[in-house]
Amino acid sequence: MISSEMLIKTGAVLLIGFLSILSFGVFAQSPSFTKGPGEITNKGLYQCKSSFGWSRGRVSAVGKITSEDGKEWIVPAETHFLTARKAPDLHNVCTGTTPGSLAEVDRSRIPVFDAGGLEEFVAYIFADNYFELFVNGKLIAVDPVPFSPFNSSVVRFKAKRPVTVAFKLVDSEENLGVGTESSWGSDHHPGDGGLVAHFKDKSGKTVLLTDDSWRAQTFYTAPLKDRSCLKVIGNRRDSSACDTEAADDGTQISGAHWAIPMNWMKAEFDDSNWPNAVTFTNQTVGVGNKRSYTSFTDVFDTPGADALFIWSSNLILDNLVLFRKVLE
Numbered sequence: 001m002i003s004s005e006m007l008i009k010t011g012a013v014l015l016i017g018f019l020s021i022l023s024f025g026v027f028a029q030s031p032s033f034t035k036g037p038g039e040i041t042n043k044g045l046y047q048c049k050s051s052f053g054w055s056r057g058r059v060s061a062v063g064k065i066t067s068e069d070g071k072e073w074i075v076p077a078e079t080h081f082l083t084a085r086k087a088p089d090l091h092n093v094c095t096g097t098t099p100g101s102l103a104e105v106d107r108s109r110i111p112v113f114d115a116g117g118l119e120e121f122v123a124y125i126f127a128d129n130y131f132e133l134f135v136n137g138k139l140i141a142v143d144p145v146p147f148s149p150f151n152s153s154v155v156r157f158k159a160k161r162p163v164t165v166a167f168k169l170v171d172s173e174e175n176l177g178v179g180t181e182s183s184w185g186s187d188h189h190p191g192d193g194g195l196v197a198h199f200k201d202k203s204g205k206t207v208l209l210t211d212d213s214w215r216a217q218t219f220y221t222a223p224l225k226d227r228s229c230l231k232v233i234g235n236r237r238d239s240s241a242c243d244t245e246a247a248d249d250g251t252q253i254s255g256a257h258w259a260i261p262m263n264w265m266k267a268e269f270d271d272s273n274w275p276n277a278v279t280f281t282n283q284t285v286g287v288g289n290k291r292s293y294t295s296f297t298d299v300f301d302t303p304g305a306d307a308l309f310i311w312s313s314n315l316i317l318d319n320l321v322l323f324r325k326v327l328e
């Protein structure tokens with residue numbers, strides 16, 4: 001015999017369960033919003049000096065900002081730059097490493113990093129602006145130039161298949177917390193991102209290319225002149241309706257932040273509900289004048305094995321993007 005009290009209790013339990021599923025599935029992805037610039041905590045992670053001692057490129061400052069819901073965020077992102085091993089250079093004017101082509105790179109001199117396994121791989125990487133490479137959950141190396149000038153890297157490592165490759169990408173910013181830099185005649189020009197990577201095995205065979213089969217999720221979106229343009233549905237963080245033109249006044253710009261899951265780089269992390277990466281042309285990313293890219297088109301644009309530029313859905317406004325892909 002079922003009493004009406006039991007029915008009410010059962011109904012309440014079902015309702016709470018339904019609401020919590022709904023909140024995890026939909027509302028839990030709501031961002032924390034900030035407004036205006038953050039506070040500088042590190043004036044520059046790195047300053048590139050030419051062989052003549054001139055400073056060149058933009059320093060990568062780091063700051064903090066508190067969102068309106070009382071949470072503190074590191075902007076543009078928390079990184080391991082100061083403590084992690086730097087990825088060996090393919091092309092880096094800051095260290096005077098400027099081969100004209102891949103044929104001039106002596107790969108036998110590049111150290112082999114250990115990701116726990118016996119099979120050897122090599123990854124050729126161009127990132128706009130900063131990458132961290134994790135293999136099977138382990139941080140292998142980070143980009144030696146966090147902002148500009150543009151550089152490219154080559155990372156050799158040993159690992160065991162299946163190899164979970166995870167990248168943290170940061171589109172660096174000068175105006176911390178608002179996602180902008182002084183460029184193109186504006187103090188608040190939103191820069192863009194981009195990642196290209198080509199992985200080969202020891203025999204030189206392509207084993208993995210950046211393409212739209214990778215998973216990509218953004219955790220920081222700015223500048224937002226109008227928050228209502230950002231559509232968040234489940235795990236989709238869609239800012240395609242947002243204005244990407246330069247702004248006049250940083251104090252009125254909002255940023256959207258989402259917390260990064262602790263184990264996002266681990267093999268066991270479930271990325272099945274992350275959106276697929278979106279591909280962009282070399283022209284859109286604008287690498288035609290960057291020798292750290294154009295000197296290595298035989299590996300970045302190999303005929304039949306073209307590593308594509310990938311990002312989340314918004315190349316300009318998404319500034320902290322995590323990528324994942326399993327090499328079977």
Ligand SMILES: [Ca+2]
Pocket residue numbers: 127128129130131143144145146147149150151
């Ligand atoms: Ca870089």
Ligand SMILES: [Ca+2]
Pocket residue numbers: 171179190191192193222315316317318319
């Ligand atoms: Ca940007």
Ligand SMILES: [Ca+2]
Pocket residue numbers: 196300301302306307308309
């Ligand atoms: Ca390419």
